[in-house]
Amino acid sequence: MTINDTAKAYHDQLFGDLVSTLARTDPELIGYFDNFAFAEVLAxxxxxxxxxxxxxxxxxxxxxxxxxxxxxEFKVLAAAGQANAGVTPVELKEVVYQAVAYVGMARAYDYLHAVNDILTAAGVELPLPGKATSTPESRQFRGHVVQEQIVGTGRVDQMHAAAASDTKHFQRYLTGNCFGDTVARGGLDLPTRELITFSMLAAIGGADAQIRGHVSGNLNVGNTRARLLAVLTVLVPFIGYPRTLNALAAINDITPPATD
Known part of the structure; x- marks a missing residue:
């Protein structure tokens, strides 16, 4: 299948003269994938x-x-994003740092090394300047502030109060570690971080309740139904239909489409 002009132009913009070996070994698949991912989906x-x-x-x-x-795939996209799409070294790092809170270090570990390799090859000196906005003493307070921006005023205290005595430490972890140590960091603004969180949860599978929570969180920080749908649209080629449809159901549940 021939790659159309729109898809080819996008491919050239993002990847330059990089030619996938799959274009030679699997030309039909790459033809319709590129036309879909790099033209139809983007439109x-x-x-x-x-x-x-x-x-x-x-x-x-x-x-x-x-x-x-x-x-x-991450290595290819990260290298292209850093070279041709204005994705900064700090932003690459922050995506991976945030992933630790949502997919765990066991998965994020290899991606952290991949980003380090990409940045080192590009001549970027590591470590980068720190982006922490909390200290061990302030992380609970700072996390509480950021978490409330996402989940709503008063909700954090309600979640802490409602937790059983033998589970309160999980709420403390969420506020201090997930939000205070991680989401409160600099380098990415909060609406972008919430889009990133939504994207991770949509892709990981089995996190339907959390997706619904972060659809609400996205709305609370200024993202819209249309923006969430646009993000989910550009994820379709990379996460597949079952996870896409689960995330779509969450969007429709929290922010239903307008009726004609």
Missing amino acids: DAAELDDSIDLHTRLLVQLAAVLAAGGLA
Whole structure:
């Protein structure tokens, strides 16, 4: 199948003269995949919300590919994003750092090394300047502030109060570690971080309740139904239909479509 001009132009913009070996060994698959992922999908996403530009698209796709366990694909996208899409070294690091909270270090470990290799090859000196905004003493307070922005005023205290005595430490972890240590970091603004979280949860599978929670969280920090749908649209080629449809159900449940 011939790759159409729109898909070819996008491929060349993002990947330059890189030619996948799969284009030689599996030309039919790559033909219809590229036409779908790099033309049809992008047109539909732009119609929903044209603020999902190349830079933002790469951030959410990197987050989803990491959560889905696609290390080889992640390396290609990360290198291309850093070289050709304006994804900064700090942003690459922050996507992976945030992943530790949502997919765990066991999965994120290889991706952290992959980013380090990409940045080192590009001549970036490591470590990067720190982006922490909390200390061991302030992490609970800082996390509480950020968590409330996402889940709503008063909800954090309610969740802590409602937890059984032998499970209260999980709420403490969420506030101090997930939000205070991680989500409160600099380098990415909060609406972008929530899109990244949504993308990871959509891709990881089995996190339907958390997806619904973070659809609400996205709305609370200023993202819209249209923006979430545009993000989910650009994830379809990378996470497949079952996980896409689960995430779509969560969006429709929390922010239903307008009726004509």
